[in-house]
Amino acid sequence: MTFTGWLTIALFAIILTALALPLGRYMANVFTGERVFLSPVLGGPERFLYRVMAIDPRREQDWKAYAKSLLLFSLAGWLLLYLILRTQNAPWVPHALNPLGYHSASWNVTFNTVSSFLTNTNWQYYGGETTMTYLSQMAGLTVQNFVSAGVGIVVAAALIRGIVGRTGKGIGNFWQDIVRVVLYILLPIAIVGALVLASQGVIANFSDYLTVHTITGLTQKIAMGPVASQEAIKELGTNGGGFFNTNSAHPFENPNGFTNFFEMLLVLVIPAALIFAYGRMAGNRRQGYAIYGVVMFMFLGAVAVAYIAEAHGSPAQHAAGLHTGVIHGSGGGNMEGKEQRFGIASSALFDVITTVTSCGAVNSAIESFTGIGGAVPFANLSASEVIFGGVGTGLYSILLYVLLAVFIGGLMVGRTPEWLGKKLEAREIKLAGLGILITPLAALFCTALATASNAGRKSISEAALSKAGGNTPQGFSETFYAYLSQANNNGSAFAGYTGYIQPNAGNLGAHGVTFADILGGLDMVFARYAPILFALAVAGALAGKRVTPAGLGTMRTDNPTFAILLIGVIVLVGALTFFPALLLGPIVQGLTTHLY
Amino acid sequence: MKRDIVTAVLSMIVFTILLGLVYPLVITGVSQVAFPGAANGSQVKVNGRVVGSKLIGQSFATPVVENGKVKEVEGEVQTTPDPRYFQTRPSATEGGADNAAASTFSNKGPNSVKTKEADEENIKAYLELNKPYDPGLTVAKIPVDAVNSSASGLDPEISPANAWIQAHRIAAVRHLSLATVNALIARHTSGRGLGFSGEEGVNVLELNLALDRLTGAKS
Secondary structure: OOHHHHHHHHHHHHHHHHHHHHHHHHHHHHHOOOOOOOHHHHHHHHHHHHHHOOOOOOOOOOHHHHHHHHHHHHHHHHHHHHHHHHOOOOOOOOHHHOOOOOOOOOHHHHHHHHHHHHOOOOOOOOOHHHHOOHHHHHHHHHHHHHHHHHHHHHHHHHHHHHHHOOOOOOOOOHHHHHHHHHHHHHHHHHHHHHHHHHHHOOOEOOOOOEEEEOOOOOEEEEOOOEHHHHHHHHHHOOOOOOOOOOHHHOOOOOOOHHHHHHHHHHHHHHHHHHHHHHHHHOOOHHHHHHHHHHHHHHHHHHHHHHHHHHHHOOHHHHHOOOOOOOEOOEOOOOOOOOOOOOHHHHHHHHHHHHHHOOOOOOOOOHHHOOHHHHHHHHHHHHOOOOOOOOOOHHHHHHHHHHHHHHHHHHHHHOOOOEEOOEEOOHHHHHHHHHHHHHHHHHHHHHHHHHHHOHHHHOOOOHHHOOOOOOOOHHHHHHHHHHHHHHHOOOOOOOOOOOOEEOOOOOOOOOEEOHHHHHHHHHHHHHHHHHHHHHHHHHHHHHOOOOOOOOOOOOOOOOOHHHHHHHHHHHHHHHHHHHHHHHHHHHHHHHHOOOOO | OHHHHHHHHHHHHHHHHHHHHHHHHHHHHHHHHHOHHHHOOOEEEEOOEEEEEOOOOOOOEEEOEEOOEEOEEOOEEOEEEOOOOOOOOOOOOOOOOOOOOOOOOOOOOOOOHHHHHHHHHHHHHHHHHHHHHOOOOOHHHOOHHHOOOOOOOOOOEEOHHHHHHHHHHHHHHHOOOHHHHHHHHHHOEEOOEOOOEOOOEEEHHHHHHHHHHHHOOOO
16 A cells, blocks of 8 residues: 555545535536526527427426336337447448447347446446447447436436425426436536547547557557547446446556546546535535535445555465565555556545446456455445445435435434425335335345356356366356346446357357346346336325424434434445345455465 | 327437437547547557557567467467567457457456466566576566556556566666666656556556667667
């Protein structure tokens, strides 16, 4: 560990907060339909979009109508993306957008990929530069990078409206929300972000793959493409699906220490700002600060554990005789699967950021993290993406936890639980409980199925099997992580786990592992839309409830006592659900220096 | 309901045009004009010929020739490190090291015998290459980046400590003083982003090209 390592972590937390505060104010204004500084520029395009999309923005929707619109929008997106990916080598695709003549991936892999990008998961069984055409990356995947993020954000906005709304059953208009979120929030930041990245070396072209002749007489073929535009929204929308197979570890996605820091800010800025937006919309900014304190505390704890563990090095390195401490001119640590320009601290920080949010982009190989370092992303996923969480998903998920904590607090002091002046009753508690437990249920069910079946075991990488070919803690970790990550719509991976066998680039002769593709696809879709429906139902149940002024006996939700209670609830639910499974994988590896 | 279906279809089409065509074309177009070097892959040219990308690691190795033919195993050209050049980090890309058309993680686990064996193999190769010129070199003195595979398999940089060890070999083979080589390393060491983010690293391609400019490629 180094001083600059800890400094990076501290500065990140400070700069993030400084950026998220004004963005939160801006986003709250966008959600409530107030004028913002971009209104003069974007008002025209906004009205134009309403017209061509046949949207009546004044029509207020109750939660059922809102959910119906959301589901129809998602279904249309699913079908269109499937069509685009399956016709990527159609004769009408110009050569410049498919320079290598890539065929489509098989139906099962495409099913998984489409479900993945639609649900903001961006789990990838394929390698970008060996599978996807430029057209698929742009018109297919980039579009879902925007709108799947938008869907998460609008659900959060709708839930806030339900919580604080005082009139009627309406929670907003889905179509208006999605247009405004894309136009006023995602697109402007993505444009700035993409150009900053392009200036640093993230490529942006439609060239053929470049063939170079090196000074020692070898040839090297270098993948090209329109990366910058996709890279920015990949981070900003907490999507995480890399243009290239190795994601943000690839120098063309993340060329230097500055871009790494910049990308980390892009990932977390909207989830952080949403918490402040919630406080503003609730009419009490301290509500936001309390939640922000909770997630920042848990976040920094996770970063510290990961950094210490990775800086210590791995049992395999020590067994080979390597010295993993800091020496003059080298940061040491577990550098297997990490890039020199990032080093240990920035890799550990990126790893935690990407797994507390539903981003899933990686700048280092999570599978090669040490046992404890690898247990950190597991723990983050086990907390169901509430520590900041994905754009929108994080906020609506933690608000369900807040509801649960208010209920438990109410039981402890023996009063009817109230939240922001609204009485919580059996219906809301049941809905919130289901919304919280449905994701772990999906993850554990799929993991059990995949571990117990021969079809599931085919996906475990050869490197994770013992010499005799048996399953190992690493093999179990791969499986567990795969379905946990997909259920949480995260998309990061113990990347040895495979669902696509691609003997050579171009997809000819390649085939999917149907079991892993389909189970994963269903895992993602179910664990995305079920919680969304529960969150919207909670919004509907709370909308229009009478607000009673806070009295002396009201339990406050904006002070440290409540923050501690909230942490306790999150940790308890996560630990009770996942601890047995975590013991079998990463923790056992962290506790032993035994090699297998 | 019917109106919602119409809007769902229309909105996806319009979003696809706006976000999937207009947005990437504008970003790519502006980048091509404003940052042509970066947008096209930071290509490095020598005498007008592209020899690589500044950002993409490559092998500084020569093909193994057996019986007058380049040796291939399972379609991969077999190479041996060229001692006149600084060597990049181990790479686990598919289809041979430093394959920039198919980046790949090694995905080796922390408690795996296979990881230990891969480390040992890399340590052996590193010692064979460098110990003759740096007799004090032991396993414990090898910086980890020199023997652990990088994430992308295309890491363009090595740690300064790794470069300083290799400098002994370069100085001897190229008949330069160690001080000259170390000065060159210092010149091609990039600092941390914003002064704190990430680690210092030495760009191997630029360093090797600087060496060639100093002594000629055929020394």
